[in-house]
Amino acid sequence: MSTQPTTVQKRETDVLIIGSGGAGLRAAIEATTRGANVLIIAKEELREAHTGWAMGGINVAIKEPATPQQHFEDTINGGWRINNFKLAKIFAEEMPDRIHDLERYGVLFDRLPDGTYFTWASGKQSAPLNLCAGDYTGREMMRGLLLEVKRLGVPYLEHTYATRLFKQGDRVVGAFLMNSLTGEQTVVRAKAVIVATGGGGAMYRVNTNAPSNTGEGYAWGLDMGAEMVDMELVQFHPTGMAWPPEKRGTLVTEKVRGNGGILKNKHGERFMARYQPQRMELAGRDEVSRAIYQEIQEGRGTEHNAVYLDVTHWEEGKVEKLIPDVFAAHMEVGIDIRKQMMEISPSMHHMMGGFVITEWGETNVEGLYAVGEVSCSVHGANRLGGNSIAEGQVFGRRAGIRTSEYVKGVSMPEISEQLINAELQRIHSYLQREQGPKPAEVLSKIKDTMWNYVGIIRTEEGLLKGQEEIKKLQQEAQQIKATNTQELQASLEIRDMLETAEAIVTSALVRKESRGAHFRADYPQMSEEWEKNIRVFRGEDGKLVTRVVPVTK
Structure with a gap:
């Protein structure tokens, strides 16, 4: 058992950025450039953030015939018109400049022999944006x-986990940190906190996310009094590796389908002709995921509960040139996709919902900002492939601008010893128990609950069952016993994960229609009256409250 340190380190900074993916790093660059003192917190090594797992590309209207207006319209239409129109417009208009920023930092994008950018059209794109x-x-x-x-x-x-945010009065003032390797604990006072923690794929049995994507940012927001929106909208990527088991869920980029990859069932039938005859494999991610799911459910899947993705017809050299990582991932397990079809099935991929933010990343809580996947709502009910890592660049920069301005006008806050001691007591309670369930056992139950009841196809009966299971698991999670620092972090993550899961299922029960990634078998049609957003927050009694609001135009 790791011994927990008895002393707590103290630090202070103007801007504390929790999360080291593309959005968090872009915010850090901007705030630093504008004179703020910044501290970045990374759950893993800095270079291992989940942004590094993105494969297919980044959307931007940087080459004709694509225009920012077309990018905006594709984003709104792809999101089934419940996006925040204001944020989506800013996003599409500012993205070309963010590409030039990245190139100044040394990023090398693919170009054609004539020196122009190589771009291609992903699902639901009316012109090449990728x-x-x-x-x-x-x-x-x-x-x-x-x-x-x-x-x-x-x-x-690095290797640092934020166990909670601190709030004094109505203002967020810092965070409690724990080193996941040594157990060392640190309290950071901060004039502003930017949450850039990414999504929550670890909640689902099959997912494309990094293991560090445990959804705690959403829980912190609810704890601090922030509003969340669109939490029911969880995207499943159509093409995750389905075989062999050790690769299950590994992302197979949309670039495969964008460049002529064909989906087939076990009979060799190109089944997308039955579901989306116009766009075929380039229909929206939500539409392709449901089509694959239905093929498998109706017995036309492979022996591994999958369908085939075929690129064996591509000309020689195209696989190695266009999708080298997909090629390598399959070759590792003895599958040569130039000669054999891939087996794929949907995997949980992205959370469209999150913190309600302004165009500057501000939340409704003073001193608290959010950027990237943990925020909303550029994407509406279905995110276009390539829009996520792009969004983080636009709004990461904007949050960096606003926090650098904000911190000039406020004093460094104090964090009371009472708050610190209460958090120490909460953390150490997991280590001091004589007995209790192991964190891995509870995590496994969460994954099954979310996959089985809050997944691709939903019903009221299933959602209510999922809600009941989550409540039971919340009770069980309070009794977890941790025996070392790693289990302690997992125990704390589970508590936050369950709070996020509760927000997802609560919102999913409210939306009585099917729209984008939210498909209700008991309400299979999209309803005009539900062209709205669902917000969720903690009421004064501590219980989750939902309210339905008009789309922000």
């Missing part, structure tokens, strides 16, 4: 962003 670096765009972006962060000398802490 700019990429092979099929490792996220990794290349992270390389450039990290070069700039290090050039600026921005301080950071």
Whole structure:
């Protein structure tokens, strides 16, 4: 058993950024450039953030015939018109400049022999918006962003988990941190906190996310009094590796379908002709995921509960050139996709909902900002592939601007010893128990509950069952016993994960229609009266409250 340190380190900074993906790093660059002192918190090594897992590309209207207006309209239509129109407009208009920023940081995007950008049209795009670096765009972006962060000398802490945010009065004033390797504990006072923690894929049995994506940012927001929106809208990527088991859920980029990959069932039938005869494999992610799910459910899937994705017809050299990472991932397990079809099935991929923010990343809580996947609502009910890592660049920069301005006008806050001691007591209670369930056992139950009841196809009966299971697991999670620092972090993550799961299922029960990623078998049609957003927050009694609001135009 790891011994927990008895002393708590103290630090202070103007802007505390929790999360080291593309959005968090972009915020750090901007705030630092504008004179703020910044501290970045990374759950893993700085270079291992989930942004680095993004494959297919980054959306931007940077080459004709694509225009910012077309990017905006595709984003709104792809999101089934419940996006925040104001944020989506800013996003589409500012993205070309953010590409030029990335290139200044050293990012290399693919170009044609004539020197122009290589772009391609992903699902639901009316013109080629997708700019990429092979099929490792996220990794290349992270390389450039990290070069700039290090050039600026921005301080950071790696392998560090924020256990909670601190609030004094109506203002967020810092966070409690724990090193996941040593158990060392640190309290950071901050004039502003930017939450950039990404999504919550770890809640689902099959997902494309990094293991660090445990959804705690949403829970912190609810704890602090922030409003969340669109939490019911959880995207499933149509094409995650389905075989072999050790690769299950590994992302197979949309670039495969965008460049002529064909989906087939076990009979060799190109089944998308039955569901989306116009767009075929390039229909929306929500539509393709449901089509694959239905094929498997109706017995036309492979023996591994999957369908085939076929690129064996591509000309020689195209696989290695366009999708080298997908090719390598399959070759690792003895599958040559140039000669054999891939087996794929949907995997939980992205959360469209999150913190309600202004165009500057501000939440309804003073001193608290949010950017990236943990925020909303550029994407509406279904995110276009390539829009996520793009969104983080636009709004990461904007949050960096606003926080750098905000911190000039406020004093450094104090965090009371009472708050710190209460958090220490909460944390150490997991280590002091004589007995209790192991965190891995509870986590496994969460994954099954969310996958089985709050997944691709939903019903009121299933959602109510899921809600009941989540409540039981919340009780069980209070009794978890941790025996070392790693289990302690997992225990704390589980508590937050269950709070986020509760917000998802609560919102999903309210939306009595099918729209985008939210498909209700008991309400299979999209309803005009539900062209609205669902917000969720904690009431004065501590219980979740929902309210339905008009779309922000």
